[in-house]
Structures are given as C-alpha cells and as structure tokens.
Amino acid sequence: MPTPSPEIQAFAAGFPVFLLHVSVTVTILIAAAAAYILLTPHKEITLIREGNTAAALSLGGVLVGLAIPLSASLKASTNVIEIGLWGAVTVVVQLLIFRLVDMILRGLPRRIQEGEVSAAALLVGAKLATAVILAAARS
Numbered sequence: 001m002p003t004p005s006p007e008i009q010a011f012a013a014g015f016p017v018f019l020l021h022v023s024v025t026v027t028i029l030i031a032a033a034a035a036y037i038l039l040t041p042h043k044e045i046t047l048i049r050e051g052n053t054a055a056a057l058s059l060g061g062v063l064v065g066l067a068i069p070l071s072a073s074l075k076a077s078t079n080v081i082e083i084g085l086w087g088a089v090t091v092v093v094q095l096l097i098f099r100l101v102d103m104i105l106r107g108l109p110r111r112i113q114e115g116e117v118s119a120a121a122l123l124v125g126a127k128l129a130t131a132v133i134l135a136a137a138r139s
C-alpha cells in the first residue's frame with residue numbers, strides 16, 4: 001500500500017486538533033452568550049420573540065462582539081488552555097462594556113425593553129469596537 005501524500009498525513013494529524021479547538025471556541029461562545037443573557041436585567045430571548053428589534057440588535061451585537069476576539073484567540077492560540085483563558089477575558093470585558101454603556105445612557109436595559117433601537121445601536125457599536133481592539137491585542 002502506498003504511503004499517503006504529506007498533505008494527507010498533515011490533514012490526518014491536524015484535523016482532530018482543529019475539531020477540538022473549534023469545539024472549545026464555539027462552546028465558549030455559547031456559554032458566554034448564555035452568561036450574558038443571564039446577567040443582563042432584560043430578557044433578550046423573550047423580547048426578541050415578541051418582535052423587539054432593539055433586543056435582537058443588542059444580542060446580535062453580543063454574538064459578533066464575542067466571536068471576533070474569540071476568532072483571533074483561536075488563530076493565535078497554540079492550545080485549548082490559551083483559548084479558554086482568552087475566551088474568559090473576552091467575556092469579562094464585553095460584560096464590562098455593557099455596564100459602561102449602561103452608565104453612559106442610564107437605563108440601557110429599560111431602553112432596550114422599550115425597543116429603543118438607538119440605544120441598542122450604540123451598545124452594538126461599543127461591543128464591536130471593543131471586539132476589534134481585543135482581537136488586535138490578542139493577535
């Protein structure tokens with residue numbers, strides 16, 4: 001039986017590591033989004049089901065705001081522990097950004113509950129700006 005090409009050998013060796021790293025990163029994303037949903041005073045999922053655009057915009061911004069630095073961490077990390085540590089930092093910083101925007105706007109959860117898209121848009125902008133900075137700092 002002929003020996004597989006170096007490309008096939010590299011794929012066979014790297015694919016399990018790829019799956020592990022992606023699985024850990026997606027798990028962090030899901031856990032971080034769940035933690036965010038539990039820690040914010042308004043109930044995004046309920047509001048979204050009721051057609052609240054501000055809540056959908058806010059939660060969408062959270063997901064992208066978490067995914068950008070997590071993807072940079074995935075790219076720059078060499079092992080699962082690094083991915084986990086940087087994932088935890090990402091979650092903490094994004095939760096702090098929510099609090100900061102809440103302090104600036106006063107009553108952010110209420111504004112989102114009331115469907116105020118402008119407040120949600122500012123929150124999304126703050127989250128994305130922070131995400132890009134975190135991603136650059138990590139890479």
